[in-house]
Amino acid sequence: VPRRPQIDRERVLAAALEVADEGGVAALTMRAVAQRLGTSPMAIYHYVATKDELLDGLVDLVFAEIEPPSPDGPWREEISRRMGAAREALRRHPWAIGLMESRTSPGAASLSRHEATLATLRHNGFSVAATAHAYALIDSYVYGFALQEATLPVDGPEGFGELAEQMMPTFDADYPFMAEIAREHVLQPGYDFADEFDIGRELVLDALETLRMGQTAARG
Amino acid sequence: VPRRPQIDRERVLAAALEVADEGGVAALTMRAVAQRLGTSPMAIYHYVATKDELLDGLVDLVFAEIEPPSPDGPWREEISRRMGAAREALRRHPWAIGLMESRTSPGAASLSRHEATLATLRHNGFSVAATAHAYALIDSYVYGFALQEATLPVDGPEGFGELAEQMMPTFDADYPFMAEIAREHVLQPGYDFADEFDIGRELVLDALETLRMGQTAARG
DNA sequence: ACCTGAACACCGTTCAAGT
DNA sequence: ACCTGAACACCGTTCAAGT
Numbered sequence: 001v002p003r004r005p006q007i008d009r010e011r012v013l014a015a016a017l018e019v020a021d022e023g024g025v026a027a028l029t030m031r032a033v034a035q036r037l038g039t040s041p042m043a044i045y046h047y048v049a050t051k052d053e054l055l056d057g058l059v060d061l062v063f064a065e066i067e068p069p070s071p072d073g074p075w076r077e078e079i080s081r082r083m084g085a086a087r088e089a090l091r092r093h094p095w096a097i098g099l100m101e102s103r104t105s106p107g108a109a110s111l112s113r114h115e116a117t118l119a120t121l122r123h124n125g126f127s128v129a130a131t132a133h134a135y136a137l138i139d140s141y142v143y144g145f146a147l148q149e150a151t152l153p154v155d156g157p158e159g160f161g162e163l164a165e166q167m168m169p170t171f172d173a174d175y176p177f178m179a180e181i182a183r184e185h186v187l188q189p190g191y192d193f194a195d196e197f198d199i200g201r202e203l204v205l206d207a208l209e210t211l212r213m214g215q216t217a218a219r220g
Numbered sequence: 221v222p223r224r225p226q227i228d229r230e231r232v233l234a235a236a237l238e239v240a241d242e243g244g245v246a247a248l249t250m251r252a253v254a255q256r257l258g259t260s261p262m263a264i265y266h267y268v269a270t271k272d273e274l275l276d277g278l279v280d281l282v283f284a285e286i287e288p289p290s291p292d293g294p295w296r297e298e299i300s301r302r303m304g305a306a307r308e309a310l311r312r313h314p315w316a317i318g319l320m321e322s323r324t325s326p327g328a329a330s331l332s333r334h335e336a337t338l339a340t341l342r343h344n345g346f347s348v349a350a351t352a353h354a355y356a357l358i359d360s361y362v363y364g365f366a367l368q369e370a371t372l373p374v375d376g377p378e379g380f381g382e383l384a385e386q387m388m389p390t391f392d393a394d395y396p397f398m399a400e401i402a403r404e405h406v407l408q409p410g411y412d413f414a415d416e417f418d419i420g421r422e423l424v425l426d427a428l429e430t431l432r433m434g435q436t437a438a439r440g
Numbered sequence: 441a442c443c444t445g446a447a448c449a450c451c452g453t454t455c456a457a458g459t
Numbered sequence: 460a461c462c463t464g465a466a467c468a469c470c471g472t473t474c475a476a477g478t
Contacts, residue, residue, distance in 0.1 A: 005461065024322065030452065040463055042453085051452065097367070098321035101314060102244065104373040111395060118397035128404045131397075136368065136416040137361075137423060144364025147317070148356065153324040175331060177338035177351075184348045196356040203357060203430065207423035225442065250471065260444055262472085271471065 007037050009047040013057045017093070020058065025095040030054075055099055060107025062096040065089040068116035075124035075212075076205055082117060083142050083201055090146035097147050130211040137211075141204045145197055152193060227257050229267040233277045237313070240278065245315040250274075275319055280327025282316040285309040288336035295344035295432075296425055302337060303362050303421055310366035317367050350431040357431075361424045365417055372413060 015036040020028045030051055034041040048054040066085045069078035090097055106114070117138070121131040165187065171179035185191065235256040240248045250271055254261040268274040286305045289298035310317055326334070337358070341351040385407070391399035405411065 026322075029450090031450090042464080043462055045453080046461065094321060098318040101318035101367060101370045102246075104371055106371075111398070115395045115397055118401060122397055122400070128401055132401055132405045133416060133419045136365070136413075137420040139368055140362075140364030140420060141357075141360050142364065143367045144360030144362065145356070147321060147363045147367065148359055150321045151324055151326075175335045177335055177342055178331070180342070181338060181348055181352055185352045193356075196353060199353045200357040200360060203427035206430070207427055210423065210426070249469090251469090262445080263443055265472080266442065 005046075007039060007043065007047065009057075011037065012044055012047045012054070013061055016054055016058055017061055020095050021093060025098060028095075056103050056105065056107060059096055059099050059103055060109045062089055062093045063107065063113055064109035065092070066109075066113055068113045069120040071116060071119035071123045073120070075120055075126075076209070078120050079117070079138065079208065080201060080205060082113075082120075083138060083204075084197075086142045087146055087149075087197060090143070091149060094146070094150035097143065097150055100143070124212070126208075126212050127214065130214065134208050134211050137204060137207060141200060145200065149193065149197075225266075227259060227263065227267065229277075231257065232264055232267045232274070233281055236274055236278055237281055240315050241313060245318060248315075276323050276325065276327060279316055279319050279323055280329045282309050282313045283327065283333060284329035285312070286329075286333055288333045289340040291336060291339035291343045293340070295340055295346075296429070298340050299337070299358065299428065300421060300425060302333075302340075303358060303424075304417075306362045307366055307369075307417060310363070311369060314366070314370035317363065317370055320363070344432070346428075346432050347434065350434065354428050354431050357424060357427060361420060365420065369413065369417075 012033065016028060016033045019032050019036060023032075030044055031041045033054075034044055037043075044054075048057065066082065066089050069082040071078075114135075117135065118131055121134055122128075126134055168179060168182065171182060186193075232253065236248060236253045239252050239256060243252075250264055251261045253274075254264055257263075264274075268277065286302065286309045289302040291298075334355075337355065338351055341354055342348075346354055388399060388402065391402060406413075
């Protein structure tokens, strides 16, 4: 008599996501995922062939959290929202950024969101070439910002000031311009690196408008 | 009588860089580095306290390959060159992108290049706030582009076409806009994703000019 | 001071076995 | 079909020992 499976692939991935969120990629072992599911390490191998396949699935799970743009909405709002959603997903799961570099085959969620973004651009007056340029720029900005955010030594605006003040003596001597920017910008009350995202995003959206108008030398 | 050391910290890092370049971060084990140096695994621990410290050193070694801008040169050329140099360094060592996410304390090379870029902006009419915004945008674009480049399934323009042609049947059915962009852009003779870098870079530089002129709502 | 080798607690994964 | 447990070849790192 075949047993009812206690777990399935979806639960394996969900457990792995929790483990990674709590302890980072270093804590993500097959044994830890198994323990969270209350089974033996080898039980997992009925749902993912290898740990590498599990990592592929995990990255795609993160992409699945990014709400795709509506192809027929106003492009600037749609793309802006998609950029924000992507950045927030990567902020929730910063370990995914480090994984992305080594996984070269995108999953279904990644592809369908990719497709939706291309559709949004093509439906809104972007030529094929402009769409290609725009897409590269959008993702470069979002991924790069997320990577910078992940490498910040502190999270949120509060700790930022403390840390910077600790470092000021070193900074003042060896890095006068870093000291200046710390003193006059980063250490100002209310500063939050996260706010930089909106500023850069508007500039990127302006650049997309330039591409859309075909004012830029485009190939093909 | 104290022995002359056979190796030093610099040689350990250089050996580790070679191992990572050849086999990726998965191949980078303390034992592999030791073997390349012709010593025992534990000999390395006289020059780096832990593997984590070795990884920090490796990332900084990659940053050391990026030629810093000259603070007194014309900012657009200087920043453009620095962006290109950073992207090339990360292309040579794509595994470094994945490592960056988890290392929060920058090394000396990273800091001094950071400082040189800030100096270039401040010497060229960028306000403190504009410099902060510009810096975030520059690094977002460069890191994000490098990450995208690392995740491409193939390297260089040739293999690109082959791969895309293999995937066309799937694409046509499920992803019409990806199929379109593949057919009309990526599969065109002479296409190279690397060319997208220059297009996005010019747009980013235009955005920096906007920041420099103070035409954008800036905080503080 | 510098290096070695055995050992420990892990890890991903294979395999043979159980229901 | 689904799960288990022992085992294997690794890994980073500790420790005691050698020169």
